[in-house]
Amino acid sequence: MKTTAHENTPVRLKGMGKGLCVTLNPLEPIEYLKEEMSRLFKDLRHLTPNAGIVIDIGKQDGYDDVIQELSEFLKENFGIASVSRMSGKRSESETLMLSGRMRSGQKIKAKKHLILLGDLNPGAEVFAGGDILIIGSCRGIVAAGQPDNKDAIVLALDFRPTQIQIGTLMAAGVPSSPNQKQPEIAYVDNGVIVVENYVEANLFGRLTSLEIR
Template sequence: MKDTENQPVKLKGVGDSLHVAIDPTQSIDTLRQSLSRTFERLKHLAINAKVIIDPGEDADCDGLIDELGQFLKDTFAVGMVSKPQPRKRSDNQERIREQDIGNEWHHYRSEALIIAGRVRSGLNIRAKNHLVILGDLNPGAEVYAGGDILVMGSLLGKAAAGQPDNETAIVMALEFKPTQIQIGGLVAAGITESGASRPEFAYVENNEIVVDDYVKGNPFRQLGWPEVR
Protein backbone atom coordinates (compact mmCIF):
# COMPACT_ATOMS: atom_id res chain seq x y z
CA MET A 1 0.00 0.00 0.00
CA LYS A 2 1.12 3.57 -0.70
CA ASP A 3 1.82 5.90 2.18
CA THR A 4 -0.50 8.75 1.17
CA GLU A 5 0.02 10.63 4.41
CA ASN A 6 3.55 11.75 3.45
CA GLN A 7 2.96 12.51 -0.22
CA PRO A 8 3.90 16.11 -1.09
CA VAL A 9 0.94 16.34 -3.49
CA LYS A 10 -2.55 14.87 -3.14
CA LEU A 11 -5.22 15.20 -5.80
CA LYS A 12 -9.00 14.92 -5.61
CA GLY A 13 -11.92 16.15 -7.65
CA VAL A 14 -14.11 18.87 -6.13
CA GLY A 15 -17.12 19.83 -8.25
CA ASP A 16 -15.80 20.94 -11.63
CA SER A 17 -12.28 21.58 -10.29
CA LEU A 18 -9.18 19.58 -9.43
CA HIS A 19 -8.23 20.16 -5.81
CA VAL A 20 -4.49 19.76 -5.27
CA ALA A 21 -3.30 19.66 -1.67
CA ILE A 22 0.41 20.39 -1.37
CA ASP A 23 2.96 20.25 1.42
CA PRO A 24 4.52 23.75 1.39
CA THR A 25 7.47 22.57 3.46
CA GLN A 26 8.75 20.60 0.46
CA SER A 27 11.12 22.15 -2.07
CA ILE A 28 9.74 23.61 -5.28
CA ASP A 29 11.53 20.90 -7.29
CA THR A 30 9.96 18.14 -5.19
CA LEU A 31 6.52 19.65 -5.66
CA ARG A 32 6.99 20.01 -9.42
CA GLN A 33 8.11 16.39 -9.73
CA SER A 34 5.14 15.17 -7.71
CA LEU A 35 2.74 17.35 -9.71
CA SER A 36 4.20 15.98 -12.94
CA ARG A 37 3.65 12.38 -11.88
CA THR A 38 0.10 13.19 -10.77
CA PHE A 39 -0.97 15.15 -13.86
CA GLU A 40 0.67 12.77 -16.32
CA ARG A 41 -1.84 10.15 -15.19
CA LEU A 42 -4.70 12.53 -15.97
CA LYS A 43 -3.58 12.96 -19.60
CA HIS A 44 -6.22 14.89 -21.59
CA LEU A 45 -8.39 15.45 -18.48
CA ALA A 46 -5.93 18.09 -17.31
CA ILE A 47 -6.35 20.29 -20.41
CA ASN A 48 -8.25 23.49 -19.54
CA ALA A 49 -9.13 22.05 -16.13
CA LYS A 50 -9.74 24.39 -13.20
CA VAL A 51 -7.16 23.74 -10.52
CA ILE A 52 -7.20 24.73 -6.86
CA ILE A 53 -3.83 24.56 -5.12
CA ASP A 54 -4.30 24.21 -1.37
CA PRO A 55 -1.24 24.71 0.88
CA GLY A 56 -3.21 23.98 4.03
CA GLU A 57 -3.02 26.35 6.97
CA ASP A 58 -0.02 28.31 5.67
CA ALA A 59 -1.08 31.84 4.79
CA ASP A 60 2.07 33.10 3.04
CA CYS A 61 2.09 30.80 0.02
CA ASP A 62 0.77 33.07 -2.73
CA GLY A 63 4.14 33.12 -4.50
CA LEU A 64 4.44 29.35 -4.34
CA ILE A 65 0.90 28.89 -5.68
CA ASP A 66 1.60 31.31 -8.56
CA GLU A 67 4.81 29.49 -9.48
CA LEU A 68 3.24 26.03 -9.38
CA GLY A 69 0.18 27.30 -11.25
CA GLN A 70 2.34 28.64 -14.06
CA PHE A 71 4.21 25.34 -14.17
CA LEU A 72 0.93 23.43 -14.61
CA LYS A 73 -0.26 25.82 -17.32
CA ASP A 74 2.99 25.56 -19.28
CA THR A 75 3.40 21.81 -18.89
CA PHE A 76 -0.13 20.41 -18.89
CA ALA A 77 -2.23 23.23 -20.41
CA VAL A 78 -4.51 23.50 -17.40
CA GLY A 79 -6.96 26.38 -17.26
CA MET A 80 -7.47 28.71 -14.32
CA VAL A 81 -5.38 28.08 -11.21
CA SER A 82 -6.42 29.54 -7.85
CA LYS A 83 -6.12 29.06 -4.12
CA PRO A 84 -9.02 27.95 -1.88
CA GLN A 85 -11.57 30.62 -1.04
CA PRO A 86 -12.00 31.34 2.66
CA ARG A 87 -15.09 29.73 4.10
CA LYS A 88 -17.95 32.15 4.47
CA ARG A 89 -20.35 31.98 7.36
CA SER A 90 -23.94 31.55 6.37
CA ASP A 91 -26.21 34.56 6.93
CA ASN A 92 -27.78 32.77 9.87
CA GLN A 93 -24.40 31.90 11.42
CA GLU A 94 -23.25 35.50 11.01
CA ARG A 95 -26.44 36.81 12.63
CA ILE A 96 -25.98 34.43 15.55
CA ARG A 97 -22.33 35.45 15.94
CA GLU A 98 -23.21 39.14 15.93
CA GLN A 99 -25.97 38.60 18.49
CA ASP A 100 -23.61 36.70 20.75
CA ILE A 101 -20.94 39.39 20.53
CA GLY A 102 -23.36 42.29 20.73
CA ASN A 103 -25.61 41.07 23.51
CA GLU A 104 -23.01 39.17 25.53
CA TRP A 105 -25.93 37.31 27.07
CA HIS A 106 -23.62 34.77 28.68
CA HIS A 107 -22.25 37.57 30.92
CA TYR A 108 -25.65 39.12 31.57
CA ARG A 109 -26.74 39.62 35.17
CA SER A 110 -30.43 38.88 35.49
CA GLU A 111 -32.68 41.38 37.23
CA ALA A 112 -35.29 38.71 37.86
CA LEU A 113 -36.67 38.32 41.36
CA ILE A 114 -36.69 34.64 42.33
CA ILE A 115 -38.53 33.59 45.46
CA ALA A 116 -39.08 30.14 46.91
CA GLY A 117 -42.04 28.92 48.94
CA ARG A 118 -45.78 29.39 49.07
CA VAL A 119 -47.16 32.90 48.50
CA ARG A 120 -50.06 32.94 50.93
CA SER A 121 -53.33 34.89 50.90
CA GLY A 122 -52.90 38.57 51.72
CA LEU A 123 -49.31 38.79 50.47
CA ASN A 124 -48.49 41.37 47.80
CA ILE A 125 -45.20 40.95 45.92
CA ARG A 126 -43.81 43.36 43.34
CA ALA A 127 -40.84 42.83 41.01
CA LYS A 128 -39.22 45.52 38.89
CA ASN A 129 -38.52 43.07 36.06
CA HIS A 130 -39.31 39.34 35.86
CA LEU A 131 -40.71 37.33 38.77
CA VAL A 132 -40.11 33.61 39.33
CA ILE A 133 -41.96 31.80 42.11
CA LEU A 134 -40.63 28.38 43.09
CA GLY A 135 -43.85 27.32 44.74
CA ASP A 136 -47.58 28.05 44.74
CA LEU A 137 -49.51 31.32 44.61
CA ASN A 138 -52.56 30.92 46.84
CA PRO A 139 -56.01 32.50 46.33
CA GLY A 140 -56.00 36.01 47.78
CA ALA A 141 -52.29 36.56 47.01
CA GLU A 142 -51.23 39.15 44.44
CA VAL A 143 -48.02 39.48 42.42
CA TYR A 144 -46.94 42.25 40.06
CA ALA A 145 -43.97 42.33 37.68
CA GLY A 146 -42.55 44.62 35.03
CA GLY A 147 -41.78 41.56 32.89
CA ASP A 148 -42.80 37.91 32.86
CA ILE A 149 -44.26 35.96 35.79
CA LEU A 150 -43.32 32.28 36.03
CA VAL A 151 -44.92 30.15 38.72
CA MET A 152 -43.26 26.77 39.23
CA GLY A 153 -46.34 25.47 40.97
CA SER A 154 -50.04 26.36 41.16
CA LEU A 155 -51.21 29.83 40.19
CA LEU A 156 -54.43 30.34 42.16
CA GLY A 157 -54.30 34.07 42.92
CA LYS A 158 -53.87 37.30 40.96
CA ALA A 159 -50.90 37.86 38.62
CA ALA A 160 -50.17 41.11 36.78
CA ALA A 161 -47.24 40.95 34.33
CA GLY A 162 -45.74 43.59 32.05
CA GLN A 163 -46.60 46.47 34.33
CA PRO A 164 -47.42 49.10 33.44
CA ASP A 165 -47.59 48.78 29.63
CA ASN A 166 -45.51 45.82 28.39
CA GLU A 167 -47.92 43.62 26.46
CA THR A 168 -45.16 41.26 25.27
CA ALA A 169 -44.88 39.76 28.76
CA ILE A 170 -46.31 36.34 29.63
CA VAL A 171 -47.68 34.62 32.73
CA MET A 172 -46.87 30.92 33.01
CA ALA A 173 -47.67 28.32 35.66
CA LEU A 174 -47.42 24.56 36.00
CA GLU A 175 -51.05 24.62 37.17
CA PHE A 176 -52.87 27.60 35.70
CA LYS A 177 -56.00 28.54 37.71
CA PRO A 178 -55.70 32.27 38.48
CA THR A 179 -58.48 34.43 39.86
CA GLN A 180 -57.30 37.30 37.64
CA ILE A 181 -54.61 37.87 35.01
CA GLN A 182 -53.30 41.21 33.82
CA ILE A 183 -50.74 41.79 31.06
CA GLY A 184 -49.87 45.41 30.43
CA GLY A 185 -53.17 47.28 30.52
CA LEU A 186 -55.30 44.27 29.59
CA VAL A 187 -57.19 42.36 32.28
CA ALA A 188 -58.87 38.96 32.16
CA ALA A 189 -60.93 38.18 35.23
CA GLY A 190 -62.22 34.74 36.16
CA ILE A 191 -60.42 32.76 33.45
CA THR A 192 -62.25 29.47 32.97
CA GLU A 193 -60.37 26.49 34.33
CA SER A 194 -59.24 24.11 31.62
CA GLY A 195 -59.54 21.12 33.94
CA ALA A 196 -56.14 19.88 32.79
CA SER A 197 -53.17 19.80 35.13
CA ARG A 198 -50.50 20.96 32.69
CA PRO A 199 -48.23 23.98 32.18
CA GLU A 200 -50.13 26.85 30.57
CA PHE A 201 -49.33 30.46 29.84
CA ALA A 202 -51.19 33.67 29.13
CA TYR A 203 -50.14 36.17 26.49
CA VAL A 204 -51.61 39.01 24.46
CA GLU A 205 -52.87 38.38 20.94
CA ASN A 206 -55.09 40.72 18.92
CA ASN A 207 -55.56 42.94 21.96
CA GLU A 208 -56.88 40.04 24.05
CA ILE A 209 -55.37 37.80 26.71
CA VAL A 210 -55.12 34.22 25.46
CA VAL A 211 -54.29 31.10 27.47
CA ASP A 212 -52.47 28.23 25.77
CA ASP A 213 -50.72 24.95 26.51
CA TYR A 214 -47.11 25.93 27.21
CA VAL A 215 -45.58 22.70 25.90
CA LYS A 216 -47.41 22.90 22.58
CA GLY A 217 -47.39 26.68 22.18
CA ASN A 218 -44.01 27.54 23.69
CA PRO A 219 -43.51 31.15 22.52
CA PHE A 220 -39.72 30.90 22.60
CA ARG A 221 -39.26 27.69 20.61
CA GLN A 222 -38.86 29.54 17.31
CA LEU A 223 -36.01 31.73 18.53
CA GLY A 224 -32.81 30.81 16.73
CA TRP A 225 -30.58 32.00 19.56
CA PRO A 226 -30.99 32.79 23.26
CA GLU A 227 -32.16 36.35 23.79
CA VAL A 228 -32.16 38.50 26.89
CA ARG A 229 -35.66 39.43 28.06
Protein backbone atom coordinates in the same frame (compact mmCIF):
# COMPACT_ATOMS: atom_id res chain seq x y z
CA MET B 1 -57.59 45.05 41.76
CA LYS B 2 -55.61 47.74 39.99
CA THR B 3 -51.86 47.94 40.34
CA THR B 4 -52.11 51.57 41.38
CA ALA B 5 -53.45 50.43 44.74
CA HIS B 6 -50.31 48.39 45.23
CA GLU B 7 -48.10 51.31 44.21
CA ASN B 8 -49.58 53.40 47.04
CA THR B 9 -48.70 50.96 49.81
CA PRO B 10 -46.15 52.48 52.25
CA VAL B 11 -43.71 49.54 52.13
CA ARG B 12 -42.93 47.35 49.11
CA LEU B 13 -40.53 44.45 48.65
CA LYS B 14 -38.75 43.56 45.42
CA GLY B 15 -35.72 41.71 44.16
CA MET B 16 -32.40 43.43 43.60
CA GLY B 17 -29.60 41.25 42.29
CA LYS B 18 -28.88 38.66 44.98
CA GLY B 19 -30.58 40.65 47.73
CA LEU B 20 -33.86 42.37 48.48
CA CYS B 21 -34.92 45.98 48.21
CA VAL B 22 -37.45 47.60 50.53
CA THR B 23 -39.11 50.70 49.08
CA LEU B 24 -40.83 52.88 51.64
CA ASN B 25 -42.19 56.32 52.38
CA PRO B 26 -40.08 57.84 55.21
CA LEU B 27 -42.86 60.31 56.01
CA GLU B 28 -44.97 57.51 57.50
CA PRO B 29 -44.80 56.95 61.30
CA ILE B 30 -41.82 54.76 62.17
CA GLU B 31 -43.93 52.24 64.11
CA TYR B 32 -46.27 51.87 61.13
CA LEU B 33 -43.29 51.20 58.85
CA LYS B 34 -42.07 48.52 61.26
CA GLU B 35 -45.49 46.87 61.27
CA GLU B 36 -45.58 46.81 57.47
CA MET B 37 -42.05 45.40 57.31
CA SER B 38 -42.98 42.66 59.76
CA ARG B 39 -46.01 41.78 57.64
CA LEU B 40 -43.84 41.43 54.53
CA PHE B 41 -40.94 39.57 56.13
CA LYS B 42 -42.73 37.20 58.51
CA ASP B 43 -43.34 34.58 55.82
CA LEU B 44 -39.93 35.09 54.20
CA ARG B 45 -37.78 34.24 57.20
CA HIS B 46 -36.01 31.51 55.24
CA LEU B 47 -34.69 34.22 52.88
CA THR B 48 -33.65 36.83 55.43
CA PRO B 49 -30.86 35.22 57.52
CA ASN B 50 -27.55 36.78 56.43
CA ALA B 51 -29.33 38.57 53.58
CA GLY B 52 -28.46 42.02 52.30
CA ILE B 53 -31.26 44.59 52.29
CA VAL B 54 -31.32 47.93 50.49
CA ILE B 55 -33.76 50.60 51.66
CA ASP B 56 -35.05 52.88 48.94
CA ILE B 57 -36.79 56.14 49.92
CA GLY B 58 -36.75 57.57 46.42
CA LYS B 59 -35.18 60.95 45.68
CA GLN B 60 -35.76 62.35 49.16
CA ASP B 61 -32.73 63.57 51.08
CA GLY B 62 -32.08 63.06 54.77
CA TYR B 63 -34.02 60.62 56.97
CA ASP B 64 -30.79 58.93 58.08
CA ASP B 65 -32.31 58.45 61.54
CA VAL B 66 -35.29 56.60 60.04
CA ILE B 67 -33.07 54.30 58.00
CA GLN B 68 -30.82 53.65 61.00
CA GLU B 69 -33.75 52.68 63.23
CA LEU B 70 -35.29 50.44 60.56
CA SER B 71 -31.89 48.87 59.94
CA GLU B 72 -31.56 47.92 63.61
CA PHE B 73 -35.14 46.65 63.61
CA LEU B 74 -34.51 44.34 60.64
CA LYS B 75 -31.26 43.01 62.06
CA GLU B 76 -32.72 42.30 65.49
CA ASN B 77 -35.99 40.73 64.33
CA PHE B 78 -35.11 38.99 61.06
CA GLY B 79 -31.39 38.29 61.22
CA ILE B 80 -30.54 40.61 58.33
CA ALA B 81 -26.78 40.75 57.79
CA SER B 82 -26.54 44.20 56.24
CA VAL B 83 -28.83 47.13 55.51
CA SER B 84 -27.85 49.99 53.24
CA ARG B 85 -29.48 52.94 51.54
CA MET B 86 -30.26 52.96 47.83
CA SER B 87 -27.85 55.13 45.90
CA GLY B 88 -26.96 55.66 42.27
CA LYS B 89 -28.82 54.46 39.20
CA ARG B 90 -31.12 51.48 39.64
CA SER B 91 -30.56 48.36 37.62
CA GLU B 92 -33.16 47.48 35.03
CA SER B 93 -32.24 43.79 35.18
CA GLU B 94 -33.69 43.16 38.62
CA THR B 95 -35.35 39.77 38.95
CA LEU B 96 -36.95 38.41 42.09
CA MET B 97 -36.89 34.66 42.77
CA LEU B 98 -38.77 33.29 45.77
CA SER B 99 -39.52 29.82 47.10
CA GLY B 100 -42.47 28.80 49.23
CA ARG B 101 -46.20 29.46 49.35
CA MET B 102 -47.74 32.91 49.12
CA ARG B 103 -50.77 33.25 51.36
CA SER B 104 -53.85 35.45 51.13
CA GLY B 105 -53.02 39.10 51.79
CA GLN B 106 -49.40 38.89 50.68
CA LYS B 107 -48.26 41.19 47.86
CA ILE B 108 -44.91 41.00 46.09
CA LYS B 109 -43.52 43.19 43.32
CA ALA B 110 -40.50 42.60 41.08
CA LYS B 111 -38.75 45.33 39.12
CA LYS B 112 -38.50 43.05 36.11
CA HIS B 113 -39.19 39.29 36.17
CA LEU B 114 -40.63 37.32 39.08
CA ILE B 115 -40.13 33.60 39.70
CA LEU B 116 -42.05 31.79 42.43
CA LEU B 117 -41.00 28.24 43.27
CA GLY B 118 -44.23 27.34 45.02
CA ASP B 119 -47.92 28.18 45.08
CA LEU B 120 -49.78 31.47 44.77
CA ASN B 121 -52.86 31.01 46.94
CA PRO B 122 -56.20 32.82 46.47
CA GLY B 123 -55.96 36.36 47.84
CA ALA B 124 -52.20 36.63 47.21
CA GLU B 125 -50.94 39.07 44.58
CA VAL B 126 -47.79 39.29 42.47
CA PHE B 127 -46.74 42.18 40.23
CA ALA B 128 -43.83 42.30 37.78
CA GLY B 129 -42.45 44.64 35.17
CA GLY B 130 -41.69 41.60 33.03
CA ASP B 131 -42.62 37.91 33.08
CA ILE B 132 -44.11 35.93 35.97
CA LEU B 133 -43.16 32.26 36.31
CA ILE B 134 -44.92 30.19 38.95
CA ILE B 135 -43.48 26.72 39.40
CA GLY B 136 -46.57 25.56 41.23
CA SER B 137 -50.24 26.49 41.45
CA CYS B 138 -51.42 29.96 40.40
CA ARG B 139 -54.74 30.74 42.10
CA GLY B 140 -54.27 34.38 43.09
CA ILE B 141 -53.89 37.69 41.26
CA VAL B 142 -51.06 38.07 38.75
CA ALA B 143 -50.05 41.25 36.93
CA ALA B 144 -47.17 40.91 34.47
CA GLY B 145 -45.63 43.51 32.18
CA GLN B 146 -46.48 46.43 34.41
CA PRO B 147 -47.32 49.04 33.50
CA ASP B 148 -47.60 48.62 29.72
CA ASN B 149 -45.47 45.71 28.47
CA LYS B 150 -47.83 43.50 26.45
CA ASP B 151 -44.97 41.18 25.46
CA ALA B 152 -44.78 39.76 28.99
CA ILE B 153 -46.02 36.26 29.78
CA VAL B 154 -47.38 34.38 32.79
CA LEU B 155 -46.44 30.72 33.16
CA ALA B 156 -47.72 28.31 35.81
CA LEU B 157 -47.81 24.55 36.31
CA ASP B 158 -51.42 24.80 37.53
CA PHE B 159 -53.06 27.86 35.98
CA ARG B 160 -56.20 29.01 37.83
CA PRO B 161 -55.77 32.73 38.61
CA THR B 162 -58.64 34.76 40.03
CA GLN B 163 -57.41 37.70 37.96
CA ILE B 164 -54.66 38.18 35.41
CA GLN B 165 -53.22 41.31 33.88
CA ILE B 166 -50.61 41.62 31.14
CA GLY B 167 -49.66 45.18 30.34
CA THR B 168 -52.89 47.16 30.33
CA LEU B 169 -55.08 44.16 29.49
CA MET B 170 -56.97 42.46 32.30
CA ALA B 171 -59.17 39.38 32.60
CA ALA B 172 -60.91 37.75 35.55
CA GLY B 173 -61.13 34.03 36.13
CA VAL B 174 -59.27 33.04 32.97
CA PRO B 175 -60.14 29.37 32.29
CA SER B 176 -57.30 26.92 31.85
CA SER B 177 -57.26 23.88 29.59
CA PRO B 178 -59.03 20.68 30.71
CA ASN B 179 -55.70 18.98 31.41
CA GLN B 180 -54.60 20.60 34.68
CA LYS B 181 -51.40 18.54 34.86
CA GLN B 182 -49.69 20.41 32.04
CA PRO B 183 -47.92 23.77 32.42
CA GLU B 184 -49.83 26.63 30.83
CA ILE B 185 -48.80 30.02 29.53
CA ALA B 186 -50.75 33.26 29.18
CA TYR B 187 -49.77 35.89 26.65
CA VAL B 188 -51.32 38.65 24.56
CA ASP B 189 -52.38 37.86 21.00
CA ASN B 190 -54.31 40.36 18.88
CA GLY B 191 -55.25 42.41 21.91
CA VAL B 192 -56.58 39.45 23.91
CA ILE B 193 -55.07 37.44 26.76
CA VAL B 194 -54.70 33.85 25.56
CA VAL B 195 -54.03 30.79 27.75
CA GLU B 196 -52.50 27.71 26.15
CA ASN B 197 -50.69 24.53 27.02
CA TYR B 198 -47.07 25.63 27.31
CA VAL B 199 -45.58 22.63 25.51
CA GLU B 200 -48.08 22.75 22.67
CA ALA B 201 -47.86 26.53 22.26
CA ASN B 202 -44.04 26.34 22.06
CA LEU B 203 -43.84 30.14 21.83
CA PHE B 204 -40.12 30.42 22.39
CA GLY B 205 -39.26 27.33 20.38
CA ARG B 206 -40.25 29.31 17.30
CA LEU B 207 -37.41 31.79 17.79
CA THR B 208 -34.51 31.36 15.39
CA SER B 209 -31.96 32.68 17.89
CA LEU B 210 -31.60 33.43 21.60
CA GLU B 211 -33.12 36.65 22.89
CA ILE B 212 -32.76 38.50 26.20
CA ARG B 213 -36.07 39.10 27.96
